[in-house]
Amino acid sequence: MSSGALDVIEFLLTTHLYDKHQNLDENDLPPEIRQVFWHEGSIERPLRATVENAREAAGLDRPWEAISDLMFTDRDEFSGTLELTQPEMAEKWFLDRAADRVAANPTLAYAFEDRDDVDADYETARDENRPVQADRAWIDSLLAEHFSDEEEEDGENMLDLVDIHAPEEVELTLDDLVLTENQEDEIKKIVKAIEHREYLSRIGLREIGKLLFVGPPGTGKTSTARALGYDLDLPFVEVKLSMITSQYLGETAKNVEKVFEVAKRLSPCILFMDEFDFVAKTRRSDEHAAIKRAVNTLLKSIDNISLIQDDVLLIGATNHPDQLDAAAWRRFDEIINFPxxxxxxxxxxxxxxxxxxxxxxxxxxxxxxxxxxxxGSDLRMVLREAVLDALMENRTDLRQDDLLRAIEDFEERDNLKDLDMIEGDHDALVAGGDISGAGGEDDGHSHDH
Ligand SMILES: Nc1ncnc2c1ncn2[C@@H]1O[C@H](COP(=O)(O)OP(=O)(O)O)[C@@H](O)[C@H]1O
Ligand SMILES: [Mg+2]
Known part of the structure; x- marks a missing residue:
């Protein structure tokens, strides 16, 4: 019997049992199955087991053909639905062949945990099932419900200001990052706080859950924030602060408010703000009044959002801590250094x-x-060059020497890049040119000189 048939029968049994047990909720459906049922942020009963839904959930082109031989299945050509004519028989057939799948499917575990031939329990299965807020499909259906109409009418788009990643789309985990002891401790602390937010709320400890990552470019700030989302199964909402200036000005403050609204709807989630120094810079300079208004809205919104009350973990990041003013600093309760x-x-x-x-x-x-x-970012670049250089010599075997050579090249290139940073001063690129005026924006190069 092909695993295709098992997939389709699991799908049909799950939809059948989910409809039957009304106390089960979305978190009891495996992600592959529930992905086809989201509508405006929720899943409604009865679940329609159409050929099309089965195709997507089971990842099979011809779901009906996979099960048409089985005597307990039927297809309604008119409505396009698949059904189990004799569910008990389907259950027995399935458990004879794939009882081990029950542990990974909370709906099945709920229905079958008391059977002798099943070694699974509902609570564990539910705990281990990925939570709904980790589903791209859930995020998209929520956004579509709350934000699609308005955006299409106005030219400017709130979604230009944010970038939303579902945990299932993040490739990096905390295991891929080398962290300092202090970073690890802070991360453990915040994970504990998230686990115990009800307790913290009860005892009135609310000033927690706003982190600021500080350090030079390429030290893993963005990666750590994303990996945290992945490891905690939280959607990652990234605010692109620099977009504030490029937006249609009159609407910017409103859109900033909407970003926070999105975060609250998606909660629990991580709200990540890169280049946080932008805030301080804007407050200082004589920017357009509308931009200042947007930044003030941003600061106010930060004050009004909380991990304990709204389930939103706020992480800011900056390469230029020296540019932050007191008003920006005091909004964060933990500063994490990325040296x-x-x-x-x-x-x-x-x-x-x-x-x-x-x-x-x-x-x-x-x-x-x-x-x-x-x-870390530089080291990745060195490795990439070493690999490419070896490929140029038609080698896929890499040697220590390749890396040493790539390090030398990197240092040479890094020197050139620094010259390139001197805006408009082309003489500086000529040998012997005066480079003493080098300075200004230093994003992107990571050496001390
Ligand atoms: N401590 C580290 N451990 C492993 N990889 C790192 C580390 N720091 C940086 N990197 C790698 O360098 C790249 C850039 O890091 P990123 O998180 O974007 O840095 P930042 O946000 O601080 O500028 C990423 O691919 C990341 O994996
Ligand atoms: Mg970054």
């Missing part, structure tokens, strides 16, 4: 990013010694 990695960390980062490779004579500590001042 450039030390020797030990660089060696560990090299180990992590080469995990899937074999490198001859690989000596991470020796490479770490040669890469003082480089960030």
């Amino acid at each position: 450039k990695p030390d020797d030990q960390m660089r060696a560990d980062i090299l180990r992590v990013i080469t995990r899937e490779m074999h490198i001859e004579d690989f000596d991470p500590p020796a490479l770490a010694e040669r890469t003082e001042g480089l960030t």
Whole structure:
């Protein structure tokens, strides 16, 4: 019997049992199955087991053909639905062949946990099932419900200001990142706070859950925030603050409010604000009044959102802590430092990013010694160059020497890049030109000079 038939029967049994047990909710449906039923942020009974839904849920082109031989199945050609004519028989057929699947399907676990031939329990299955807010389909259906109409009418779009990632779309986990002890402790602390938010609310401790990541570019701030979303199964709502200036000005403040509204609807979630120094910069400069208004709205919205009450974890990040003013600082209850990695960390980062490779004579500590001042992001770039250079020589075997050579190239290129940063001063690119005026925006290069 093909696993295709098992997939389709599991789908039909699940929809049947979910309709029958009204106390079950969306978190009792496996993600592959519930993805086809979202409508405006919820799933309504009865679940329609159409051929099309079965096709998508089971990932099978011809779901009916996979089960048409079974005597307990039927298809209604007119309505396009599949059904189980004798559910008990379907249950027995399924459990004889795939009782081990029950543990991964809370709806089935609920119905079958007391049977002798089933080794699964409902509570565990539900705990291990991915929560709904991790589904892209859920996020999209919510956004469509609350925000689609208005956007299409106005030219400007609230969704330009945010980028939303479902945990299932994030590839990076905390295991892929090399963190300092302090970073790990802070992350553990926040994970505990999230787990115990009801308790914290009860004892009146609400000033928690606003983190500021501070450090030079390429030290893992964005990656850590995203990985946290992945590990905690939380949607990741990224606010692109720089978009505030490019928006149609009159509507910007309103759109900032909408961003927070989105975050509250998607909660529990992470609300991430990169380039937070933008806020302070705007307050200082003589920007357009509408932009200032938008930034003030932003600060007010930050004050009004809370991990304990709204289930929104706020993370800000900045490469320029020196530019933040007191008003910006005081909105965060934890500052987490992202320093450039030390020797030990660089060696560990090299180990992590080469995990899937074999490198001859690989000596991470020796490479770490040669890469003082480089960030995790720089090290990734070095590795990429080493791989590409080897490919140019038609080699897929990588050696320590390739990495050493790539480090030298990187340092050379980094020097050139610094020259390139001097805006409009082309003389500086000529050998012997005066480069003493180098300065200004330093995003993107990560060496101290
Ligand atoms: N400590 C680290 N451990 C592993 N990878 C890192 C680390 N720091 C940076 N990287 C890698 O460098 C790249 C850029 O990191 P990113 O998170 O965008 O840095 P930032 O947001 O601080 O500028 C990512 O691919 C990330 O995986
Ligand atoms: Mg970043």
